Amino acid sequence: MNVLLIGSGGREHAIAWKLAQSDNLEKLYIAPGNPGTARCGENIPIADDDVEKLVEFAAQKHVTLAIVGPEDPLAAGAVDAFEAAGIKAFGPTAEAAKLEADKAFSKHLMRSSAISTAEARVFDRFPDAKAYIASRDEAVVVKAAGLAKGKGVFVCDDPSDGILAAEKIMLDRIFGDAGDTIVVEDKLLGEEASILAFVDGRNIYVMESSQDHKPIGDGDTGPNTGGMGAYSPAPVVTEKLMDQISREILVPIVDGMNRNGTPYKGVLYAGLMITAGGPRVLEFNVRFGDPETQPVLMRLKSDLLEVCMAVCDGTLDNVTLKWDPRPAVCVVVASGGYPGDYEKGKKISGLDRAARAEDVMVFHAGTRIDNGDLVTSGGRVLGVTALGSDIADAKNRAYGAVDMIKFDGAYCRRDIAHRAIRKNTK
Numbered sequence: 113m114n115v116l117l118i119g120s121g122g123r124e125h126a127i128a129w130k131l132a133q134s135d136n137l138e139k140l141y142i143a144p145g146n147p148g149t150a151r152c153g154e155n156i157p158i159a160d161d162d163v164e165k166l167v168e169f170a171a172q173k174h175v176t177l178a179i180v181g182p183e184d185p186l187a188a189g190a191v192d193a194f195e196a197a198g199i200k201a202f203g204p205t206a207e208a209a210k211l212e213a214d215k216a217f218s219k220h221l222m223r224s225s226a227i228s229t230a231e232a233r234v235f236d237r238f239p240d241a242k243a244y245i246a247s248r249d250e251a252v253v254v255k256a257a258g259l260a261k262g263k264g265v266f267v268c269d270d271p272s273d274g275i276l277a278a279e280k281i282m283l284d285r286i287f288g289d290a291g292d293t294i295v296v297e298d299k300l301l302g303e304e305a306s307i308l309a310f311v312d313g314r315n316i317y318v319m320e321s322s323q324d325h326k327p328i329g330d331g332d333t334g335p336n337t338g339g340m341g342a343y344s345p346a347p348v349v350t351e352k353l354m355d356q357i358s359r360e361i362l363v364p365i366v367d368g369m370n371r372n373g374t375p376y377k378g379v380l381y382a383g384l385m386i387t388a389g390g391p392r393v394l395e396f397n398v399r400f401g402d403p404e405t406q407p408v409l410m411r412l413k414s415d416l417l418e419v420c421m422a423v424c425d426g427t428l429d430n431v432t433l434k435w436d437p438r439p440a441v442c443v444v445v446a447s448g449g450y451p452g453d454y455e456k457g458k459k460i461s462g463l464d465r466a467a468r469a470e471d472v473m474v475f476h477a478g479t480r481i482d483n484g485d486l487v488t489s490g491g492r493v494l495g496v497t498a499l500g501s502d503i504a505d506a507k508n509r510a511y512g513a514v515d516m517i518k519f520d521g522a523y524c525r526r527d528i529a530h531r532a533i534r535k536n537t538k
């Protein structure tokens with residue numbers, strides 16, 4: 113069958129790479145894709161949010177299934193538009209995508225579904241938010257309610273920083289309309305984990321656990337980024353904890369979405385804090401995580417296309433997912449300066465050699481071809497991902513490959529997977 117994948121990040125390269133292994137795939141189109149996805153199928157120069165053109169293209173090329181990677185087109189109704197044109201689409205409808213795109217909606221649904229999350233208040237007027245934050249003397253977390261590319265969250269140990277954050281979001285409007293409403297919540301302590309699950313409206317199939325590294329600096333210092341690396345599985349998520357997460361978080365939210373009249377289909381991503389009192393939800397995302405998808409899909413042995421079709425057909429109960437027991441580590445190589453300003457157009461070398469290393473995949477994110485050369489074109493440039501006999505071996509292989517890749521200003525964290533390695537050597 114013909115498939116159209118939408119997006120252009122490292123996540124989409126990993127999805128495209130996995131789809132290309134399917135016997136059921138005839139032709140894979142990626143819109144707009146990147147130089148990595150171009151090796152798995154045909155890139156099509158249509159922007160990921162140009163829903164009308166995407167649907168027109170899919171109809172013309174007899175696409176059976178559209179897979180929507182990023183949150184923006186999901187929130188804009190891409191799935192609704194494909195389905196209206198009679199094309200199967202993997203991902204939630206715009207109404208269901210509010211689980212990520214509207215943090216006030218998400219909090220409300222968590223509360224009515226009795227799901228553990230941080231205590232929170234929602235504000236749409238700055239003076240009210242300011243008065244509330246000023247009345248507290250502990251740390252607060254201030255979040256823009258709308259989509260802000262993973263950068264709309266401020267963890268403030270001091271309430272005065274919380275007021276500044278609310279001011280930037282609501283008065284300076286640094287995230288535009290996404291900051292019309294804010295959520296102010298308690299700070300949770302613990303270790304984070306990402307749980308991704310396939311959901312077909314009714315059935316839930318949980319994938320192997322993973323952990324992201326959001327801050328730019330080693331030891332989790334500095335500002336948050338889209339994610340500087342990830343690994344799978346995350347030893348903090350024991351089998352017992354995974355059962356609890358399914359029972360107390362995933363099942364109730366999928367039920368809650370049905371009760372709300374917004375049934376959920378696609379990948380459901382629970383961003384969790386594993387606190388001393390058990391798992392608590394930091395956020396739900398309505399898509400594959402980036403960079404978690406890179407190590408998770410590297411370990412998936414089953415046919416991803418078959419799973420995506422089962423999600424769309426409501427037949428996930430007929431599918432079995434097989435996993436490579438070996439752990440995988442993904443190290444993101446970024447442009448110097450990211451997540452602040454950075455330069456683009458830096459020539460990248462050493463990539464072919466790195467990609468030839470055993471059990472290593474170099475997933476492209478912010479790259480493009482310029483006069484035949486591969487150059488940088490974004491903040492997060494590459495996701496160098498390796499399987500290993502254990503987590504330390506996977507990490508060494510990933511960094512071995514990272515060290516072969518060169519471009520001006522290249523930056524990566526050197527401590528990806530440190531928590532898992534510490535746990536294993538305890």
Ligand code: AMP
Binds near residue numbers: 230297298301326395
């Ligand atoms: P979110 O986009 O809501 O997942 O937030 C981004 C990041 O901010 C999370 O991955 C956490 O590192 C941090 N964060 C968000 N909410 C909280 C919270 N209530 N307590 C502590 N950290 C948080």
Ligand code: GLY
Binds near residue numbers: 262324339401404
């Ligand atoms: N890795 C975080 C995200 O995908 O939102």
